[in-house]
Amino acid sequence: MSNMIHTPGLVNVEEHSATSATFSVEPLHSGYGSTIGNSIRRVMLSSISGAAITSFKIEGASHEFTAVPGVKEDVVDIMLNLKGVRFRVYGQDIQTLRIVKQGKGPVTAKDIQTNADVEVVNPDHLISTIDDDKARFVLDLTVEIGRGYRTIEEGAAKKASDMVALDAIFSPILRVRYKIEKTRVGTTTDLDKLLITVDTDGSITPQDAFEEANAILVNQYTALAGKTRIAASEPQVVNGPSNNSELTSDLLGDEPTALNTSIEDLNLSARTTNALINNDIHTIRDLFALNDAELRDLKGFGSKALDEVKEKLAELEL
Numbered sequence: 001m002s003n004m005i006h007t008p009g010l011v012n013v014e015e016h017s018a019t020s021a022t023f024s025v026e027p028l029h030s031g032y033g034s035t036i037g038n039s040i041r042r043v044m045l046s047s048i049s050g051a052a053i054t055s056f057k058i059e060g061a062s063h064e065f066t067a068v069p070g071v072k073e074d075v076v077d078i079m080l081n082l083k084g085v086r087f088r089v090y091g092q093d094i095q096t097l098r099i100v101k102q103g104k105g106p107v108t109a110k111d112i113q114t115n116a117d118v119e120v121v122n123p124d125h126l127i128s129t130i131d132d133d134k135a136r137f138v139l140d141l142t143v144e145i146g147r148g149y150r151t152i153e154e155g156a157a158k159k160a161s162d163m164v165a166l167d168a169i170f171s172p173i174l175r176v177r178y179k180i181e182k183t184r185v186g187t188t189t190d191l192d193k194l195l196i197t198v199d200t201d202g203s204i205t206p207q208d209a210f211e212e213a214n215a216i217l218v219n220q221y222t223a224l225a226g227k228t229r230i231a232a233s234e235p236q237v238v239n240g241p242s243n244n245s246e247l248t249s250d251l252l253g254d255e256p257t258a259l260n261t262s263i264e265d266l267n268l269s270a271r272t273t274n275a276l277i278n279n280d281i282h283t284i285r286d287l288f289a290l291n292d293a294e295l296r297d298l299k300g301f302g303s304k305a306l307d308e309v310k311e312k313l314a315e316l317e318l
Contacts, residue, residue: 008025013207016197022197023210024193027183033193048172051145052086052170053082053168056082072131083167091117094144097114099113103134107139122201180194229289272308
């Protein structure tokens with residue numbers, strides 16, 4: 001087994017449909033396939049933000065345990081149907097929407113009167129059925145942004161007094177499954193390959209959901225790692241449909257070895273060079289491991305030194 005913990009890359013994205021895709025991640029350190037796969041799966045299912053109906057009011061129905069005049073379904077059935085309506089909401093504000101339908105026929109999600117900040121993802125989803133030509137169906141909805149699942153009890157405190165609360169499933173992820181295969185790098189044959197398949201409700205693409213889940217994990221682990229950094233191998237180039245291989249080339253330049261250039265070879269001022277070396281930053285790779293805030297916090301290193309470093313890296317097109 002190699003002593004190096006390999007840095008994985010997203011090597012392929014296989015799109016099955018607009019709402020389903022499989023992501024191939026390799027090479028992973030032996031045993032990391034399950035560790036990372038399970039982490040991504042749990043975060044995807046619990047922490048990706050989405051929109052859901054959290055409360056509603058039907059004209060002519062005083063509470064949820066009643067029938068609606070001229071409507072085939074009772075209020076409980078309508079409640080269950082409302083849980084299946086999926087939205088794409090632009091912004092964080094609570095949205096108040098309405099349905100007004102006159103005459104016999106089905107009432108579907110496309111009958112919801114939306115605004116510029118709200119889009120219905122599944123417009124053909126059935127909400128109720130009007131079975132009287134003279135009946136008028138009026139439904140007010142409250143749509144909120146959230147994560148995971150919220151019970152009726154948790155949402156009741158936030159609803160208007162004349163609205164009926166709904167338990168809300170905010171997560172736009174329908175299913176996540178993964179499997180582990182073996183892969184190799186050179187003579188190292190005990191590495192893992194992670195294949196993770198994501199199915200969404202259409203309000204978010206599988207690619208965006210995958211990236212958001214990993215960004216959440218990065219934020220969590222970065223907060224715990226402090227300034228500790230572990231040497232790792234070069235990440236793999238992405239060959240998926242996002243064509244990130246060009247982006248990787250732009251960041252690293254034509255020669256990845258440029259990242260190993262010594263700080264002393266950059267011709268920085270003596271003060272900036274000494275400050276970096278005194279903080280155990282000896283190569284351009286070490287620089288890229290820190291963000292602007294972390295660089296400013298280095299002992300003897302300030303904003304002027306940071307500007308000098310940025311100018312030098314821009315000059316080198318790194």
